[in-house]
Amino acid sequence: MTKLEQTELTPSSRFAPVTNRLRWLVGADWFSAISALGALVVVVGVLHPAFVSPTQLTNIVQQSVYVALMAAGISFLLTQGEVDLSVAGNYVLASITAALLIHNGVNPWLAAGIAIIQSVIVGAFNAFIVLVIGIPSLIATLAMGWVLRGLASAVSEGKQVVGMPVHDSFFVILGGGSFLGLPVAIWVLILAVVILTVVLRATPFGYRVRQIGSNLDAAQFAGIPVGRTKALGFLLCGGIAGVAGMLGLAFFTSGDPTSGGGFELFAVAGAVIGGNPLTGGTATIFGAVIGAILLNTVSVALVFFNIPAVWSQFATGAVIIIAVSLDGLMRRRRNRNRL
Amino acid sequence: MNSHINSLSRRGRRVTVALVAVAASALMLVGCSTSAPAGDTAKNAAPGSVKLGIAYWETRTYAFQLMLKGAQAVASVDPTIDLTSAAPDAGDPSKLLPLFQAMAQTQKAGIVLQTLAADPFFRPVQQITSSGTPVIAIDAPPPADAGVDLFITNDNVALGKMLVDEIIKGIPVDAKGEIVIGTSGPAVPPLIARVEGMKAALAAQRPGVTVVGPVSTFGTSGSSQENYSAWDGIWRQHPTALAYLSPAAQDAVSLGLLQQRNKVKLLAGGMDLEPGALEAVQNGYVTALVSPEHWLKGYIATKLLAAHAEKGTAIPKGIWNTGGLVVNAANIAAIVERQASDGALLKALGPIGDDQIANSTKYLK
Numbered sequence A: 001m002t003k004l005e006q007t008e009l010t011p012s013s014r015f016a017p018v019t020n021r022l023r024w025l026v027g028a029d030w031f032s033a034i035s036a037l038g039a040l041v042v043v044v045g046v047l048h049p050a051f052v053s054p055t056q057l058t059n060i061v062q063q064s065v066y067v068a069l070m071a072a073g074i075s076f077l078l079t080q081g082e083v084d085l086s087v088a089g090n091y092v093l094a095s096i097t098a099a100l101l102i103h104n105g106v107n108p109w110l111a112a113g114i115a116i117i118q119s120v121i122v123g124a125f126n127a128f129i130v131l132v133i134g135i136p137s138l139i140a141t142l143a144m145g146w147v148l149r150g151l152a153s154a155v156s157e158g159k160q161v162v163g164m165p166v167h168d169s170f171f172v173i174l175g176g177g178s179f180l181g182l183p184v185a186i187w188v189l190i191l192a193v194v195i196l197t198v199v200l201r202a203t204p205f206g207y208r209v210r211q212i213g214s215n216l217d218a219a220q221f222a223g224i225p226v227g228r229t230k231a232l233g234f235l236l237c238g239g240i241a242g243v244a245g246m247l248g249l250a251f252f253t254s255g256d257p258t259s260g261g262g263f264e265l266f267a268v269a270g271a272v273i274g275g276n277p278l279t280g281g282t283a284t285i286f287g288a289v290i291g292a293i294l295l296n297t298v299s300v301a302l303v304f305f306n307i308p309a310v311w312s313q314f315a316t317g318a319v320i321i322i323a324v325s326l327d328g329l330m331r332r333r334r335n336r337n338r339l
Numbered sequence B: 001m002n003s004h005i006n007s008l009s010r011r012g013r014r015v016t017v018a019l020v021a022v023a024a025s026a027l028m029l030v031g032c033s034t035s036a037p038a039g040d041t042a043k044n045a046a047p048g049s050v051k052l053g054i055a056y057w058e059t060r061t062y063a064f065q066l067m068l069k070g071a072q073a074v075a076s077v078d079p080t081i082d083l084t085s086a087a088p089d090a091g092d093p094s095k096l097l098p099l100f101q102a103m104a105q106t107q108k109a110g111i112v113l114q115t116l117a118a119d120p121f122f123r124p125v126q127q128i129t130s131s132g133t134p135v136i137a138i139d140a141p142p143p144a145d146a147g148v149d150l151f152i153t154n155d156n157v158a159l160g161k162m163l164v165d166e167i168i169k170g171i172p173v174d175a176k177g178e179i180v181i182g183t184s185g186p187a188v189p190p191l192i193a194r195v196e197g198m199k200a201a202l203a204a205q206r207p208g209v210t211v212v213g214p215v216s217t218f219g220t221s222g223s224s225q226e227n228y229s230a231w232d233g234i235w236r237q238h239p240t241a242l243a244y245l246s247p248a249a250q251d252a253v254s255l256g257l258l259q260q261r262n263k264v265k266l267l268a269g270g271m272d273l274e275p276g277a278l279e280a281v282q283n284g285y286v287t288a289l290v291s292p293e294h295w296l297k298g299y300i301a302t303k304l305l306a307a308h309a310e311k312g313t314a315i316p317k318g319i320w321n322t323g324g325l326v327v328n329a330a331n332i333a334a335i336v337e338r339q340a341s342d343g344a345l346l347k348a349l350g351p352i353g354d355d356q357i358a359n360s361t362k363y364l365k
Helices: A003-007 A016-027 A031-047 A054-078 A087-103 A108-133 A137-155 A169-176 A184-202 A204-214 A216-221 A226-252 A263-273 A285-304 A309-338 B002-034 B062-076 B093-106 B119-130 B156-170 B189-205 B224-237 B249-262 B275-282 B294-311 B332-339 B342-358
Strands: B050-055 B081-086 B110-113 B135-138 B150-153 B177-183 B209-216 B243-245 B268-271 B288-291 B318-321 B325-327
Touching: A031 A285, A031 A309, A054 A087, A054 A184, A054 A226, A054 A263, A054 A285, A054 B093, A087 A108, A087 A137, A087 A226, A087 A263, A108 A137, A108 A169, A108 A226, A169 A184, A169 A226, A184 A204, A184 A226, A184 A285, A204 A216, A204 A226, A216 A226, A226 B093, A226 B119, A263 A285, A263 A309, A285 A309, A285 B081, A285 B093, A309 B081, B050 B062, B050 B093, B050 B294, B062 B081, B062 B294, B062 B342, B081 B093, B081 B294, B093 B110, B093 B119, B110 B119, B110 B294, B119 B135, B135 B294, B150 B294, B156 B189, B156 B243, B156 B268, B156 B288, B156 B325, B177 B189, B177 B224, B189 B209, B209 B224, B224 B243, B224 B249, B249 B268, B249 B275, B275 B288, B275 B332, B294 B342, B325 B332, B332 B342
Parallel strands: B050 B081, B050 B110, B110 B135, B135 B150, B150 B318, B177 B209, B177 B243, B243 B268, B268 B288
Antiparallel strands: B288 B325
8 A cells, every 4th residue: 555545534434523522522521511401492493493592592591690600609519529609698798798888988989898708708718617626517617608698687687688779890890790691690600711721721720620630549549638729629610609799799789698598409400410510520620610501591481481470489390309310320321431 | 343332322211302202292181171261362252262360479378379369259250261270389580581482472461460579570471561471560569660550559558557556456545565576587578578568567556575686587598497496486485465566477377386385375466368377266365366368369350351352442551459357256257258269259259359440540540
């Protein structure tokens, strides 16, 4: 065979780059979540075209931003075998703190910065309780969530903090502004996904996070600082919850101590549905965000089908169970096939 | 071997994706069978062509369900109306807002909005009213300057006074002692207004009485168990109080249960028409309830929107006070019968709602 004949492309090798890309796409942890989201949007859109109007789809993503950010932050902990159920309490306390500061004359941007620092400090508290005192993160952060909500309720006297300067640039830009047709909040989410994905995939910290999740003993044996890495995960998760709180404050123009109920469950469920297993080991920020958007899409879609409101909680919970179960079954099958 | 494993994985993923899509679709199709007449593209006078919606605070409180029932009653007798309803399982603006926005995409003839938090809805409501969809607010104030011109509500201060006027019939004018007010909604504006009314009426009519509270009976989650525990604690701390009052719904239920369990007789009064509270009145444990007649709010708001869509009737502007009703031993049987079914509610309250609409200037300010 001549060299020319050796190098001639066969039909299968000609499509190898495309096939490899498709194989990568289908094998991605987030593929199931995005496929389910796409299928849901298509099915509902066919039956109710108003569902796929740009306004409606934008509204869905915009209202998913808060839980999606929390899910992205939680991914850094889930992959290391930890969890943070205080994210919703942190979100609420951050918005109340910022609202109270603004109400008392502090510049909104400065107030937001202070509130986000407070959220990081909450993350530090979580890290201390889990890693130093040694309480499992499930219990520690669940209790911390109660503390934070109680504190938010106490400092706000149980009432909404209203009277925000809605014409200030903070509220105008973050709450009502848009860029290239998308609300600023969605751009913040996109930026967060990009940054967090780079952190996870291309930084030493991200490498350590994935190694700890993959095999804790091996990571310790290799000299990876497990405690410090997990602590950073808690700080990051807390800070992101604070950012979500600021976006919520900017949009809703009030601090509400009763808001965000159940957000921690949706954030964890969204992260898991998106491809972050509860058992740890792998992480996908994009998947976590898609999972959170999927959950919100389900509850909004129910409106279009006029499902009685009293059934909506049942329907949303059922979808979570089905999606998480299927993901778990699929992982087990994949792991079995690898052995 | 690797290709075989890969093909199994691919097949597994395809199956997973298909199952999730089928599951979601099945849930949606269940909704199709229970929905009002479909017809996104129906036009003019066809059945279901007038698309109205009601978005309310949450599904767990009976008072809010009554507002929904009032709205549904209008649709039940007018096949032209396609009414969509939506509410989250817990009161939270961030949960109600996406549902409200979704509803606004299809229910263009008008939306009834019942939210206990106005500010978070300012931008979305303004966007929706600017697009030409009328919004009527019921029960709690709408966001200011958002294009909502009609607010149907109660004078909650007056409702508080009504309860006291009824309860103090059993308290001598020169009585000295305590009257305890407990509330499961310490931060809910309509309930705060009712407490103000109670306190004002007590100060005016029983000046020798000391008002204790309002004490929060919400607990940490507002559950009925925590509410009962809170009232149990309040009673044990103030066992000789002259009366126990509440502006909220669940409290009257707990007050009745408290007396039943402990075999005591207290002078108790509350608000709203929770089934347990009605039972407590029937059994003599609760002396009086004041009903804000929530059904009427949903009914009147929906009927006004329907008339606007069908006949071009202008939607009135202002604050509409639907009034309240004292429920005591004298009329409890009639009220229980009225509350027993949607049909009975429509039969009893429909004419009242229609009369208010026909004489709207009496109720508007």
